[in-house]
Amino acid sequence: MSPIAGAALWMTGALLSFAAMAISGRELSDxxxxxxxxxxxxxxxxxxxxxxxxxxxxxxxxxxxLGMHLFRNIIHFSAQFxxxxxxxxxxxxxxxxxxxxxxxxxxxxxxxxxxxxxNRGRIIAIVFGFGGVLIILRxxxxxxxxASLAVLGAAFGYAVTYIxxxxxxxxxxxxxxxxxxxxxxxxxxxxxxxxxxxxxxAADIPWILLVGVAGLTSHYSITKAFMLADATLILPIDFLRxxxxxxxxxxxxxxxxxxxxxxxxIVIFAGNYYNxxxxxxxxxx
Numbered sequence: 001m002s003p004i005a006g007a008a009l010w011m012t013g014a015l016l017s018f019a020a021m022a023i024s025g026r027e028l029s030d031x032x033x034x035x036x037x038x039x040x041x042x043x044x045x046x047x048x049x050x051x052x053x054x055x056x057x058x059x060x061x062x063x064x065x066l067g068m069h070l071f072r073n074i075i076h077f078s079a080q081f082x083x084x085x086x087x088x089x090x091x092x093x094x095x096x097x098x099x100x101x102x103x104x105x106x107x108x109x110x111x112x113x114x115x116x117x118x119n120r121g122r123i124i125a126i127v128f129g130f131g132g133v134l135i136i137l138r139x140x141x142x143x144x145x146x147a148s149l150a151v152l153g154a155a156f157g158y159a160v161t162y163i164x165x166x167x168x169x170x171x172x173x174x175x176x177x178x179x180x181x182x183x184x185x186x187x188x189x190x191x192x193x194x195x196x197x198x199x200x201x202a203a204d205i206p207w208i209l210l211v212g213v214a215g216l217t218s219h220y221s222i223t224k225a226f227m228l229a230d231a232t233l234i235l236p237i238d239f240l241r242x243x244x245x246x247x248x249x250x251x252x253x254x255x256x257x258x259x260x261x262x263x264x265x266i267v268i269f270a271g272n273y274y275n276x277x278x279x280x281x282x283x284x285x
Contacts, residue, residue: 007229010221011237017218018241019248022092024211026253028204029088033196034081037211039189040200044212046182049175061179063172072164073184079157080185086151091255093246097136097265098151100239103272104129105159113163121278128271135264174223178216235276239269 001009028037053060063069086095107125110116137148168177200208225234242265249255 003228007225007234008237010225010228011234014218014221014225014238015241015244017214017221018096019245020210021214021218022087022095022245023248023252024207024214025084025087026092027207028211029084031204032198032200033193034084034088035189035193036197037084037189038077038080039186039193040208041211041215042182042186042189044209045178045216046186048212048216049179049182052175053179056175060173061176063176063180065168065171066180068164068168069172069177069180070184072161072168073181074188075157075164076161076181077185077188079154079161082150082154082157086147086154089145089147090151091258091261092249092253093242093255093258093261094136094148095151096242096245097261097268098133098148099155099158100242100265100268100272101129101133101152101155102158102162103275104268105156106162107275109159109163119278121275125271125275128274129268132264132266132268132271135267136261138260178219230280235269235273239265 025037028040032040083095083099086098104126107122111118111122133152165177222234222238225237242262246255246257246262250257
C-alpha cells in the first residue's frame with residue numbers, strides 16, 4: 001500500500017472515531033453531566049493504556065516534565081469540556097465547523113509565544129478564519145450563544161494543547177503523553193462530577209466504552225496519517241468530517257443542513273489550506 005493510500009485509510013479511521021465520539025457524547029448527555037462524561041472517558045482510556053503498560057514496562061511512562069504535562073492537560077480538559085458541552089447543545093455540524101478554527105488560533109499563538117513570523121499565509125488564514133466564523137455565527141442572529149462561544153473557546157484550548165504537545169514530543173513518547181493525559185484528566189473530571197453523579201445504567205455502557213475508545217483511536221489515527229503524508233493531503237480529508245457529521249446529525253437527530261454553516265466552514269478551510277500550501281512550498285525551498 002502506498003503512503004498516500006495508507007494516510008487516507010488512517011484518516012478514514014479518524015473521521016469515524018470523531019463521529020463516534022460525538023454520537024456517544026450526545027447520547028450520554030441526556031442523563032449525565034459533561035464532567036461525568038469526561039471522567040468516564042478518561043477512565044476507559046486509562047484502563048486501555050494501563051493494559052498496554054506491561055508490554056512497554058514502567059520505564060515507558062517516566063518523564064522529567066510533569067509540570068508541562070499538568071499545564072497541557074488542564075488546558076486540554078477545559079477544551080474538551082467546551083467541546084462536549086457544544087455537542088450536547090448545538091447541531092453536531094456547527095460544533096465541527098467551529099472546531100476548524102484550531103489552525104487559526106495555532107498560527108496566532110505561534111507568532112505571539114514562539115516568535116514565528118506573521119507571514120502572508122498566516123495573515124490570510126487568520127482573516128479568512130475570522131470571516132468564516134462571522135458567516136457561521138451571523139452576529140445579531142440566534143446562532144451566537146454560550147454553547148457556540150464554548151466551542152470557540154475549546155478550539156483555542158486545543159490550539160494551546162497542540163503547541164505544548166509539540167514541545168513535549170521533543171522529550172516524551174506519544175505513549176507517555178497519552179498516559180499522563182488520562183491520568184491527570186480523570187480526577188479533573190471525577191471530582192466535580194461527584195457533586196452531580198448519575199449512576200450509569202446498562203444502556204449507557206456501550207456509549208461509555210465507545211467515547212473512551214474513540215478518544216484514543218481518533219488521536220492515534222491522525223498521528224499515523226501525519227507520519228505517512230503531509231498536511232496538504234491530510235487537511236482536505238479532515239474537512240470531510242463536516243459533511244459526514246452533518247449526515248449523522250440529519251439521520252440520527254433530525255438536524256437541518258445550514259448552508260451558511262458550510263459556506264463559513266469552506267472559507268475557514270480555504271484560509272487554512274492556503275497557509276499550509278505556502279508553508280510547504282517554503283519548506284521545500
